[in-house]
Amino acid sequence: SQQGEEDPQALSIQEGENATMNCSYKTSINNLQWYRQNSGRGLVHLILIRSNEREKHSGRLRVTLDTSKKSSSLLITASRAADTASYFCATDAGGTSYGKLTFGQGTILTVHP
Amino acid sequence: NAGVTQTPKFQVLKTGQSMTLQCAQDMNHEYMSWYRQDPGMGLRLIHYSVGAGITDQGEVPNGYNVSRSTTEDFPLRLLSAAPSQTSVYFCASSYGQVRSYEQYFGPGTRLTVT
Numbered sequence: 651s652q653q654g655e656e657d658p659q660a661l662s663i664q665e666g667e668n669a670t671m672n673c674s675y676k677t678s679i680n681n682l683q684w685y686r687q688n689s690g691r692g693l694v695h696l697i698l699i700r701s702n703e704r705e706k707h708s709g710r711l712r713v714t715l716d717t718s719k720k721s722s723s724l725l726i727t728a729s730r731a732a733d734t735a736s737y738f739c740a741t742d743a744g745g746t747s748y749g750k751l752t753f754g755q756g757t758i759l760t761v762h763p
Numbered sequence: 764n765a766g767v768t769q770t771p772k773f774q775v776l777k778t779g780q781s782m783t784l785q786c787a788q789d790m791n792h793e794y795m796s797w798y799r800q801d802p803g804m805g806l807r808l809i810h811y812s813v814g815a816g817i818t819d820q821g822e823v824p825n826g827y828n829v830s831r832s833t834t835e836d837f838p839l840r841l842l843s844a845a846p847s848q849t850s851v852y853f854c855a856s857s858y859g860q861v862r863s864y865e866q867y868f869g870p871g872t873r874l875t876v877t
Contacts, residue, residue, distance in 0.1 A: 681864060683864070683865070683866075685866075685868075690871075691870065691871075692767075692853055692868035692869055692870045692871055693806070693853065693855075693866075693868040694868070695865045695866060695867070698864065698865055738805060738806070740806075742864055748813075748859070748864070749794040749796070749811060749813060749857060749859055749864060749866075750796075750808055750811055750819075750821060751796070751806075751808065751866065752808070752822070753798075753805040753806040753807070754805055755803060755804060755805040756805055
C-alpha cells in the first residue's frame, strides 16, 4: 500500500512563481525524502528531513515536516522551466525497515516559461 | 563513477518467459533496492538488500527473485513473466546507516509482457 499521499496531483505555474507540494503519510517515520523525476528518467534525490527536524533548506528548496500531522511540504521558490518534472515524497520507517522507502504517487509540476 | 547502471533499457517478453534485469553500482553502497513504477502508482518496493548475501522482501515481491553475491551487483529475476509485470523497473543504491539513506537511481528498464 502507498504510504504517502501527495497533493496536488498536478500543478501548473508560471516561471518565477513558487510551487508548493504536500505529502501526508500514515505511520511513524525515521526520515522523509523528496525526489524529482524528469520524464522517462530515473529519480534524483533532492532533500532528506529527519523525524526530529521541522524545516530544512537546500538552495531554492524548503521542506517542512510536521510529525504530529504526519505531513510534509516541499516549496520550490522562483520556479524555472527546468523545474518541470514529477516530484515524489518517500518515507523511511527506520528500525528493521531502514532503507525501505515507501513512495507517494507524486505531483506533476509544469512550469511555463 | 558510472553510478547505478541497468540493462537492458527496453525488453519485450511473452507470457511465461523468464529473464534477469541487471543492476550494478560502483559507489561501494551497502544498500540496493528494486522498485517498479506503474502509471499513477508512484514507486513500489519489490526487494532490497542491506549487503552481500542479505536480501529481504518489499511490498510487491511475488513473481520476482533476487540474490546479492557481490556488493556491486543486484540482479532481479522474473520467474514466469505475466502481463501484470509490465512496468518500468528501477534499481537504486545507498550507503545505508553508515552515512546516508539518500538513494541513487538507475535510468530504468521498461518491460512489456505480452
